[in-house]
Ligand code: SF4
């Protein structure tokens with residue numbers, strides 16, 4: 001079923017294809033990470049509302065026909081779905097390069113063998129910390145030893161070991177131990193990505209935002225390890241927006257290369273864009289990927305720079321960052337077309353400075369909110385959904 005496309009916005013140049021498809025197969029996840037990037041109201045999507053295997057096959061076919069080449073399989077925890085192997089096989093048959101983003105929970109010997117046989121190209125395993133105590137505390141599960149075993153399985157099945165650790169105030173001082181753990185587990189790549197403050201991380205920002213001194217020490221430690229490791233392991237350190245004075249080019253530009261499909265089939269230019277007001281995002285159940293990408297209002301609204309207002313509109317740097325992140329602008333200013341407040345030229349930059357000053361002054365005493373369905377339902381409808 002293909003509905004009539006929305007009207008495209010003003011004369012923007014035709015974008016390239018959606019090279020990167022992120023398939024969020026489910027929001028179900030056995031972990032409860034305090035920095036989880038899933039929407040705060042994720043529990044409103046029930047398992048019954050998730051796309052079926054056949055729906056995903058059609059999405060993959062349509063995306064491939066539209067020019068997608070990279071497929072991220074994520075969630076929640078994608079291994080919760082027992083059709084993951086079938087989805088990987090279909091993606092492989094269509095010629096995608098497939099990447100599984102997993103907490104490791106559910107990746108047994110038989111499943112990794114089946115995924116390998118289905119043609120899975122790449123696995124990225126997340127850890128929360130180098131110690132059992134902090135790993136298990138931050139995810140509110142006992143998963144540390146299990147993740148170590150899964151790392152061994154990934155190596156044993158001939159995959160490069162790619163580890164991902166989200167950094168924040170509660171684990172950033174362990175960065176040396178985290179890198180040492182990756183080295184001991186034979187990791188070839190490690191992404192040390194400072195938390196960005198959306199969704200659950202935004203709720204917990206007062207406890208998670210590191211101080212500048214913590215950040216600088218972590219960068220020094222990472223650099224020292226780079227020199228020590230040489231070619232053995234590549235380390236990617238992603239700084240948090242809040243400690244910069246210019247925003248990142250969010251998603252490499254709105255509707256430029258990334259297309260996310262959420263568990264219920266909503267198509268988004270980034271996985272948090274659903275929070276933005278006044279935009280109806282299309283659903284793959286009702287509209288083709290080609291039509292969604294090129295013709296929908298949701299994908300056209302913030303493409304390029306035609307939507308900008310000052311200071312971005314007249315800024316000589318706008319091509320570099322296209323005004324930063326629309327979700328961050330909306331969360332902090334309630335205006336999705338504002339300059340990202342991370343930018344020191346934004347009239348709202350003081351909001352970022354206040355948050356950083358609060359981090360420097362020390363953590364406010366308030367309980368961390370763990371990502372779980374009960375908390376999600378309690379928070380749904382009582383606040384905007386960053
Ligand atoms: S961040 Fe944690 S809770 Fe959220 S989907 Fe990933 S593993 Fe699950």
Ligand code: SF4
Nearest residue numbers: 312315317318323343
């Ligand atoms: S004013 Fe806007 S376009 Fe210029 S650097 Fe700041 S965010 Fe980027």
